Amino acid sequence: xxxxAASARAGIPTVVFPVLGDQPFWAHRMAHLGVxxxxxxxxxxxxxxxxxxxxxSVNNETVFKAARTLGNQLCxx
Numbered sequence: 635x636x637x638x639a640a641s642a643r644a645g646i647p648t649v650v651f652p653v654l655g656d657q658p659f660w661a662h663r664m665a666h667l668g669v670x671x672x673x674x675x676x677x678x679x680x681x682x683x684x685x686x687x688x689x690x691s692v693n694n695e696t697v698f699k700a701a702r703t704l705g706n707q708l709c710x711x
Contacts, residue, residue, distance in 0.1 A: 638664065645705025647692035651677040651684075668700040 638660040641648040648670045650661035664670025671691040675684045691697075 639708075642669065642701075642704055643708045645702040647697045647701045649688045649692060651675060651680050651688075653677045667704060669697060669704055 638648055638650060642664075648664045650657060650664060650670060652658040652661045652674065653676070658674065658676070661670065661674040665672050665674060669692075671688045673688075673691070675688065
C-alpha cells in the first residue's frame with residue numbers, strides 16, 4: 635500500500651504486478667479507480683509481453699487525467 639499510495643499521491647498511473655498480501659487488492663483498486671490497467675496480472679505471470687501491455691494500457695490522457703485528479707484529492711486531505 636505504501637508504494638501504491640506514493641504513486642497515487644503523485645498523480646501518476648500505477649501498474650501493479652501483485653505478489654502477495656494486500657497487493658492484489660491494491661492492483662484491483664487502481665484498476666477500479668481508472669488509474670491502473672484493467673487487467674491485473676500476478677507477478678508469477680510476469681513477462682515482457684505483459685509488461686508492455688500494462689504500460690501501454692495506462693499511457694493515455696484518460697488515465698493520466700484520472701491519476702492527476704486522484705492525486706489532487708489525496709493531497710487535499
